[in-house]
Amino acid sequence: MTDTTSATTLLLCCRAGFEGECAAEIQTRAAEAGFAGFAKAKPDSGYVAFQPYGTDTRALAAALDFSALIFARQWIACGELLRELPVDDRVTPLLEAARGLADGPFGALRVETPDTNEAKALSAFCRPFEKAFAAAARKAGLLLDDARAPRLHLFFLSSAAGWAGVSQPGNSSDWPMGIPRLRFPSGAPSRSTLKLEEAFHVFLPPDERERRLRPGMTAVDLGAAPGGWTWQLVRRGLRVAAIDNGPMDETLMASGLVEHRREDGFRFRPREPVDWLVCDMVEQPARIAQLVAGWIADGAAKQAIFNLKLPMKKRWAELQRCEALIAETLAGSPYRLALKQLYHDREEVTGWLRRG
Ligand SMILES: C[S@@+](CC[C@H](N)C(=O)[O-])C[C@H]1O[C@@H](n2cnc3c(N)ncnc32)[C@H](O)[C@@H]1O
Missing domain, CATH: 3.40.50.150 (Vaccinia Virus protein VP39)
Known part of the structure; x- marks a missing residue:
């Protein structure tokens, strides 16, 4: 597998309602590292799409420290948004989009959505799709189980539109959607x-x-x-x-x-x-x-x-x-x-x- 696809967008997942802060922050941090760019932030969407001018976002992410970002729960270096995924075969175009994003097989797969009430309805689609896609990606030699290898993310806005992208373990969140699954401990006096x-x-x-x-x-x-x-x-x-x-x-x-x-x-x-x-x-x-x-x-x-x-x-x-x-x-x-x-x-x- 060769690293040929360009990753034009750095997708940052954040709390819905904080897109403006997340956009201001990535713009500031990218500029400090010498990358100028443009952030698209739709209110209450739960994510920001940052596009640096003329730079692959894998290079941008490598130049920044994820843990230093306040508002981003996760970040993913993505190719183009695929807007009209065919209902009868979404796997093939996403596999194609994923193919050039890393120079070896991916070590894990994350199928994700923004953390919004709207997107919650998509989870019924995402779960079975993850299984089907993982099987196809393994067969194509694109996916292994290796915690140190880059992770492949499929980030869906709807069942017809999504990005394929990549994150690096050690400089991203280990949790799907950047959300830790913590159970409320019985006996604790408050949700805080x-x-x-x-x-x-x-x-x-x-x-x-x-x-x-x-x-x-x-x-x-x-x-x-x-x-x-x-x-x-x-x-x-x-x-x-x-x-x-x-x-x-x-x-x-x-x-x-x-x-x-x-x-x-x-x-x-x-x-x-x-x-x-x-x-x-x-x-x-x-x-x-x-x-x-x-x-x-x-x-x-x-x-x-x-x-x-x-x-x-x-x-x-x-x-x-x-x-x-x-x-x-x-x-x-x-x-x-x-x-x-x-x-x-x-x-x-x-x-x-x-x-x-
Ligand atoms: C969000 S609650 C804390 C919840 C707590 N961390 C928990 O996990 O149960 C905020 C608390 O700060 C207290 N507080 C506000 N101003 C204070 C002050 N000047 N000195 C002491 N406590 C204060 C309030 O009485 C309130 O109980």
């Missing part, structure tokens, strides 16, 4: 618990997760009630100071690992430095960014995961302001910051900040 669980999966590779979240470690949870985030920490054996005027879940308190303090999260500071600060207070994002950066700057916490609730307008600009405030607060000390709009986030993004 899934946000922190997803954040641990997204920001910490498995070995680091074990190293950074060990029994006996200490944490502060600002805006903790009723305790979904605290529950995630307690589940891993951490001792937690839960700061909130609201009531905490009684079963969680019975663990003996939680100290509930009805105090203002903007004033509270622990007597001893803690391993973790987590913060889910509903407040202006700039205030939260400054608060969290302050804890890291003066060593009150080694690392932090926090949620930034975004305003309805100028959300991209607001995040850039938060990044600048964090940089200002931590000026002179090396730090690492990652921001991501997680699947379980709504009008918000989650941050991960630590020294080093």
Whole structure:
């Protein structure tokens, strides 16, 4: 198989309603890396199509770091959109489109759609199609099982229109549609618990997760009630100071690992430095960014995961302001910051900040 097809479009999957932010972000990051281009972003479509001028999007994706993108859940370097797939044989044109996208067989197949209510109806089509296509692709020598090889994506807008594209393991999301399948844990006091669980999966590779979240470690949870985030920490054996005027879940308190303090999260500071600060207070994002950066700057916490609730307008600009405030607060000390709009986030993004 030779790499001959050009990948003209970089498709970015995002939360429906955040296409404008996702487009502004890819345009900014591509420009910083020297690629000018044009982003098509239809409101509430759940994806953005970025077309760099005169550049193959596989080269663009290779030049950028997927984990540094805030709004993209997944990205796929695609050829042309196939608009009129024949009802009696969609497999052949998609196989043709896939053939030149990698210079060897693909290691996995993903049949996907945008994450919108409209596209949900397509899942009844996608499941059997995936089976049929995988069989044809294996027979054609295009598909093996190899976690290190490029992944082939078929991204459908309808049963008649879709893209074939490619992503590279290690610089893309491992999850289909970039969506982690996390089950709501029975016993957790609130659905928010899934946000922190997803954040641990997204920001910490498995070995680091074990190293950074060990029994006996200490944490502060600002805006903790009723305790979904605290529950995630307690589940891993951490001792937690839960700061909130609201009531905490009684079963969680019975663990003996939680100290509930009805105090203002903007004033509270622990007597001893803690391993973790987590913060889910509903407040202006700039205030939260400054608060969290302050804890890291003066060593009150080694690392932090926090949620930034975004305003309805100028959300991209607001995040850039938060990044600048964090940089200002931590000026002179090396730090690492990652921001991501997680699947379980709504009008918000989650941050991960630590020294080093
Ligand atoms: C989204 S809820 C937190 C949910 C929690 N993370 C969970 O998983 O159950 C936000 C919480 O922040 C608390 N909060 C807001 N401002 C606060 C402040 N200044 N100090 C302490 N808590 C605050 C609210 O009382 C509310 O319980």
